[in-house]
Amino acid sequence: MTVATPEVEQPLATARKAGARHRVSAFLHRHRGVRLGLVLGPPMGWMLVVYLGALALLFLSAFWRQDPLTGLIQRHWNIDNFRQLWHLSVYRTIAIRTIGIAAAVAAIDIVLALPIAYYAARIAGPRGKTALLLAVVMPLWSSYLVRVYAWRVILAPNGMLDWTTSHLHIGTFNFGFSNWSVLIVFCYLWLPYVILPIFASLERVPPSLIEASGDLGAKWRTTLRRVILPLALPGIVAGSIFAFALTLGDYIVPSLAGNTQFLGNVVYQNVGVANNVPFAAAYALVPVVIMGLYLLGARKLKAFEAL
Amino acid sequence: MKRYMRAAAVLFAVGLIATACSTKKAATPGSTLPTTIGPTEGSLKLIAWQGYTEKGWVQPFETQTGCKVEIHYSDTSDDMVAQMRQGGGTVWDGVSASGDATNRLITAGNVAEINPAMFPAFSNGDIMDLLKAPAHNTVNGHHYGVPYMWGGNLLMYNTQKVKPAPTSWDITWETNSPYKKKIVAYDSPIFIADAALYLKAHKPALGITNPYELTSMQLDAAIALLAQQHPMVGKYWALASDEIDGFNNGSLVVGTSWPYNFNQLLTAKKPVAAIIPSEGATGWADTWMMSSHAQHPNCMLKWMQYTLDPNVQAKVAEFYGASPSVKSACPILVGLVGTKTANDAIHCADANVLSQLALWQTPVAACGDNRGNTCEDYSTWTTRWQQVRGS
Amino acid sequence: MRTGPEPRSVRISMRIGVGLVLAFLFIPLVVIVLYAFNKSIAQSWPISTFSTKWFSVAWHNSDVRSALWTSVKAGAGAMTIALTLGSLAAFAIHRFKFFGRETVSFLLVLPLALPGIVTGMALNAFINFGGSAFGLSFGLLTIIIGHATFCIVVVYNNVIARLRRTAGSLVEASMDLGADGWQTFRYVTLPNLRTALLAGGLLAFALSFDEIIVTNFTSGSEITLPKWIFNNLRLPNARPQVNVVAFAVVLISLIPVYFAQRLSMRGDEA
Numbered sequence: 001m002t003v004a005t006p007e008v009e010q011p012l013a014t015a016r017k018a019g020a021r022h023r024v025s026a027f028l029h030r031h032r033g034v035r036l037g038l039v040l041g042p043p044m045g046w047m048l049v050v051y052l053g054a055l056a057l058l059f060l061s062a063f064w065r066q067d068p069l070t071g072l073i074q075r076h077w078n079i080d081n082f083r084q085l086w087h088l089s090v091y092r093t094i095a096i097r098t099i100g101i102a103a104a105v106a107a108i109d110i111v112l113a114l115p116i117a118y119y120a121a122r123i124a125g126p127r128g129k130t131a132l133l134l135a136v137v138m139p140l141w142s143s144y145l146v147r148v149y150a151w152r153v154i155l156a157p158n159g160m161l162d163w164t165t166s167h168l169h170i171g172t173f174n175f176g177f178s179n180w181s182v183l184i185v186f187c188y189l190w191l192p193y194v195i196l197p198i199f200a201s202l203e204r205v206p207p208s209l210i211e212a213s214g215d216l217g218a219k220w221r222t223t224l225r226r227v228i229l230p231l232a233l234p235g236i237v238a239g240s241i242f243a244f245a246l247t248l249g250d251y252i253v254p255s256l257a258g259n260t261q262f263l264g265n266v267v268y269q270n271v272g273v274a275n276n277v278p279f280a281a282a283y284a285l286v287p288v289v290i291m292g293l294y295l296l297g298a299r300k301l302k303a304f305e306a307l
Numbered sequence: 308m309k310r311y312m313r314a315a316a317v318l319f320a321v322g323l324i325a326t327a328c329s330t331k332k333a334a335t336p337g338s339t340l341p342t343t344i345g346p347t348e349g350s351l352k353l354i355a356w357q358g359y360t361e362k363g364w365v366q367p368f369e370t371q372t373g374c375k376v377e378i379h380y381s382d383t384s385d386d387m388v389a390q391m392r393q394g395g396g397t398v399w400d401g402v403s404a405s406g407d408a409t410n411r412l413i414t415a416g417n418v419a420e421i422n423p424a425m426f427p428a429f430s431n432g433d434i435m436d437l438l439k440a441p442a443h444n445t446v447n448g449h450h451y452g453v454p455y456m457w458g459g460n461l462l463m464y465n466t467q468k469v470k471p472a473p474t475s476w477d478i479t480w481e482t483n484s485p486y487k488k489k490i491v492a493y494d495s496p497i498f499i500a501d502a503a504l505y506l507k508a509h510k511p512a513l514g515i516t517n518p519y520e521l522t523s524m525q526l527d528a529a530i531a532l533l534a535q536q537h538p539m540v541g542k543y544w545a546l547a548s549d550e551i552d553g554f555n556n557g558s559l560v561v562g563t564s565w566p567y568n569f570n571q572l573l574t575a576k577k578p579v580a581a582i583i584p585s586e587g588a589t590g591w592a593d594t595w596m597m598s599s600h601a602q603h604p605n606c607m608l609k610w611m612q613y614t615l616d617p618n619v620q621a622k623v624a625e626f627y628g629a630s631p632s633v634k635s636a637c638p639i640l641v642g643l644v645g646t647k648t649a650n651d652a653i654h655c656a657d658a659n660v661l662s663q664l665a666l667w668q669t670p671v672a673a674c675g676d677n678r679g680n681t682c683e684d685y686s687t688w689t690t691r692w693q694q695v696r697g698s
Numbered sequence: 699m700r701t702g703p704e705p706r707s708v709r710i711s712m713r714i715g716v717g718l719v720l721a722f723l724f725i726p727l728v729v730i731v732l733y734a735f736n737k738s739i740a741q742s743w744p745i746s747t748f749s750t751k752w753f754s755v756a757w758h759n760s761d762v763r764s765a766l767w768t769s770v771k772a773g774a775g776a777m778t779i780a781l782t783l784g785s786l787a788a789f790a791i792h793r794f795k796f797f798g799r800e801t802v803s804f805l806l807v808l809p810l811a812l813p814g815i816v817t818g819m820a821l822n823a824f825i826n827f828g829g830s831a832f833g834l835s836f837g838l839l840t841i842i843i844g845h846a847t848f849c850i851v852v853v854y855n856n857v858i859a860r861l862r863r864t865a866g867s868l869v870e871a872s873m874d875l876g877a878d879g880w881q882t883f884r885y886v887t888l889p890n891l892r893t894a895l896l897a898g899g900l901l902a903f904a905l906s907f908d909e910i911i912v913t914n915f916t917s918g919s920e921i922t923l924p925k926w927i928f929n930n931l932r933l934p935n936a937r938p939q940v941n942v943v944a945f946a947v948v949l950i951s952l953i954p955v956y957f958a959q960r961l962s963m964r965g966d967e968a
Contacts, residue, residue: 025878032794040790040802043783043850047805051847054824055816061823066686084690090697112722115715123709132716134956139723141951142730144908145927146944149937150726153733153743157558160729160743176558177542177549191723210703220703241811249813252911256549259542261697264815269693271389271819276686284816291811295804352919357933377919380929393822394829394836398918546932555740571934575740 062282081282095286098263102247105186106240109194117195121202136192148256155181182258186247194239201235237303248287340422344608351606352377354390354402357547358567358627364619374606382545383495384408391417396600400607405591406443407497407667413451418596420449428615437661438632444594452594453611458629459590459664461581463564475584476505487539491550491562494543496692500589502529504665508586518665520674520682533695566628590664630655734941739934752938765926769907776845776906777899784853792861809848818915836918844916849902856898864890893961900958
């Protein structure tokens with residue numbers, strides 16, 4: 001008969017622990033549903049409770065009303081908010097203005113991003129690549145607000161830009177508080193977010209494909225147009241999502257650098273200022289629907305894998 | 308997926324039922340008012356207009372009472388109301404509310420009634436008569452706060468670029484203004500009252516008496532004036548720094564301003580002047596109010612006592628440029644800034660000037676006179692303002 | 699420099715383009731640095747006198763330190779939650795096939811793709827409601843909850859990209875050699891994911907550190923660094939300090955970002 005001596009007990013204990021762990025592991029291996037639940041449960045639970053539930057409640061309140069004097073929300077179902085949005089043309093004007101600038105920002109940023117993304121992905125060596133990416137990412141670490149204020153200083157009348165161009169005898173732009181300033185600032189702010197996905201997808205283009213294209217007689221320009229860019233399209237679309245979405249809902253840049261109202265300003269004025277959450281929620285549905293459609297289109301183009 | 312959809316539906320339904328059933332308890336004012344202040348809680352969270360809570364007088368308060376002060380700056384009364392309602396009134400302890408926020412807060416039960424016996428300034432006649440129990444913070448004899456500063460929305464102009472020196476608001480409203488695109492206006496629906504004030508003087512046929520009590524026709528006229536001004540405005544300022552920066556770099560030369568903005572530019576030795584023009588001006592008389600669910604009520608009451616001190620009011624007046632509510636602060640103020648500034652610029656405790664300002668108040672449907680309930684309320688003002696501002 | 703199919707003229711013009719874009723990206727940073735050394739408060743151009751006095755003012759300002767610390771805590775909390783939930787979601791999508799698989803990635807990207815103000819409003823209403831229902835109050839916890847929600851997707855993207863590039867045969871081999879699920883995860887999968895987690899975590903931290911819009915709606919009276927910056931940028935007297943702080947943050951973050959990048963790139967090549 002063997003007596004359980006301490007030297008034997010240790011491996012026995014670990015074997016028992018390992019045995020328990022093995023049993024759990026085996027159980028999980030056999031019950032796929034439980035495994036899936038354990039893995040998918042926490043993130044989906046979080047999204048459902050914290051985000052989607054809150055969103056649903058918010059858009060539900062678009063059908064309620066705010067009492068004008070006390071500011072408290074009355075839970076009477078009605079579509080007054082939507083009626084008001086539809087009848088007053090100013091809200092259409094603001095929405096179109098915002099969408100127009102968001103589209104412009106996305107387009108301009110893609111054009112600005114392509115050279116640097118291509119260079120970093122396909123031309124630069126490893127050290128150059130690291131340096132370039134670092135340079136692109138570094139501005140993101142200086143606060144967004146401080147950068148917007150820096151642009152205010154640059155674009156102000158008699159500010160840095162006008163001072164430089166007048167000394168170079170180009171004339172003055174006099175941007176000041178205007179839509180041009182807003183456009184410039186937006187293009188600047190989101191540029192790194194557009195460069196990174198385009199860089200990632202350009203990097204993934206297999207060099208063998210480019211060689212094959214060359215072997216088949218295509219000049220570089222043709223290769224670029226018919227092989228590289230189509231393969232990089234998911235990254236380009238992903239980058240455009242950032243530029244478009246971030247512009248669509250922003251209210252800080254238009255109020256700091258501009259003088260007109262954008263979608264975000266109206267929403268913010270109604271929720272953070274007038275405390276009319278139902279109306280703000282109703283108007284907020286506009287960018288939500290737009291982004292929903294945009295995202296569906298982007299999914300078709302496989303942009304999500306490139307985000 | 309079906310499992311998750313079911314769970315989501317359940318959560319959704321629970322949420323709906325819960326929100327539909329939950330009601331917020333409104334504080335009943337006037338039931339049990341404390342007469343003494345208890346032990347301080349070590350912390351105080353305030354919502355204030357920029358310039359009302361500078362280190363110069365906040366730090367001595369912190370040392371005296373041990374209440375560490377944290378401040379949220381609001382740009383508009385609407386933001387103050389919204390912030391006071393966060394978390395059922397538990398996030399912020401007090402607010403320096405103007406008349407267009409006070410009544411909304413009182414009606415909704417967001418602010419607590421205070422006992423004037425706790426503040427000697429009420430009984431010893433130190434507070435200006437007009438501010439002892441004004442309609443904007445006293446309802447049916449119940450006091451909801453202590454008066455702080457009052458002042459006007461002045462016409463500020465660049466003395467080098469605006470010539471001759473203006474005496475009327477017309478250079479900011481009329482289409483023949485030589486300062487197109489260099490005019491600055493205030494970015495809030497309450498600015499409609501400024502348009503109404505101008506029309507009161509220049510279009511008496513409209514019959515505007517109180518710029519906050521506008522019938523539909525009168526409101527239309529005010530909005531038309533604002534629409535006329537819209538293309539000439541260089542910037543609608545919400546942050547004081549918008550206006551200050553604009554005057555600094557010369558892109559803005561004339562427009563409506565707070566004494567704080569004016570004082571900041573004066574301190575930076577910029578060539579500016581500010582006046583109350585012939586048509587008069589809108590203005591504000593601010594009250595420190597305590598949240599009915601304040602987490603640090605004793606610190607807040609101590610703050611209210613502190614801010615009624617004439618020395619503190621004089622210091623604030625010196626920095627901000629607005630007038631104290633407490634008469635005994637004026638001799639101190641004269642000592643700080645001189646007689647000319649204290650009397651001509653700040654109008655220290657001048658009841659005449661105060662009674663002529665069109666103080667900010669919340670527009671409501673009840674006109675308060677023989678027109679009955681035909682006036683436009685603030686939500687209409689907000690919508691109409693957005694129409695002008697967004698075009 | 700790699701030799702590629704690009705003709706020389708294209709290469710040169712691209713180099714010029716890169717230079718111009720980099721200049722565009724760095725001009726505001728130059729402005730920030732210049733104004734951090736600007737002696738006067740008024741931010742006019744050109745600058746007349748330079749001084750370093752604002753550095754000591756900012757250093758002795760206790761509000762800066764507490765705001766910075768709050769932001770670090772919020773970022774760390776959001777990063778941890780995002781790392782956990784994002785990796786879990788990535789595993790679920792990569793290893794299992796189930797109904798609604800595509801919608802998961804769609805759902806996760808929503809907090810980033812929808813306007814920040816919408817997320818902020820929704821969370822604000824939720825917290826206000828939760829306050830009356832189960833005593834939830836505005837504070838560091840609600841900030842972390844808000845930030846984690848939109849940080850999950852950045853970790854998810856990094857992890858799933860790496861998982862897709864890892865050969866499934868490694869896991870099979872590990873199982874064949876007798877390892878259970880946990881051992882396989884610890885000794886085979888995790889080392890492969892390390893740099894992806896690092897990159898994702900750093901990006902999540904960066905997003906949380908600089909976030910202002912959602913934070914405005916979820917923070918109550920807590921002051922994070924972006925809130926402190928917003929409060930002080932509007933005060934003409936305090937603006938120089940803000941420039942100093944922004945400049946300092948860029949300098950301090952240079953080192954960890956550089957190393958994280960080196961590591962993640964090396965991981966990519968593996």
